[in-house]
Amino acid sequence: MRRLGDLEAEIMDRFWRWHRGATVREVVDDINRHRDVAYTTVTTVTTILFHKGHLTRFREGRVWVYEAAATRETYAAALMEDGLSAAEDRPTALTHFVRGLTAAERAALQGALHAVDPRPGR
Structure with a gap:
C-alpha cells in the first residue's frame, strides 16, 4: 500500500476523525478553516481516494457522500x-x-x- 500524499492524508484524517459520511463541501469547508484549498482540488483527490479503495460513496440527492472504507x-x-x-x-x-x-x-x-x-x- 502506497503512503497517502499530503492532501490525501488531510482528507482521510477528517473521515477517520468524524466517523461518519461527509460531502466534499463539508471537507473543503473544514480544510478552509486552516488554509485555502479549491473545491475542485478536493473533489479530484476525493474521487482518487474512492478509486484507490480508501473511501466508499453513495448518492444523497445530487451529491456524493463519502465514508472511510477502513479505519x-x-x-x-x-x-x-x-x-x-x-x-x-x-x-x-x-x-x-x-x-x-x-x-x-x-x-x-x-x-x-x-x-x-x-x-x-x-
Missing part, C-alpha cells in the same frame, strides 16, 4: 506490512522495529500477540 488503524497496519515486506530478513526487521518501541508499545504488542494466539509459549 486509520487498518491503514497503518497495511503500511507496516508493506514496510516489513520490503525486508529480505523479516525477523531481523521486526527486531529492529521492536527495539524502537516504548515500553508501553511493547506491552501493547505483547497484548496483540496474545489476542491473536493466546496459547502459552506462542
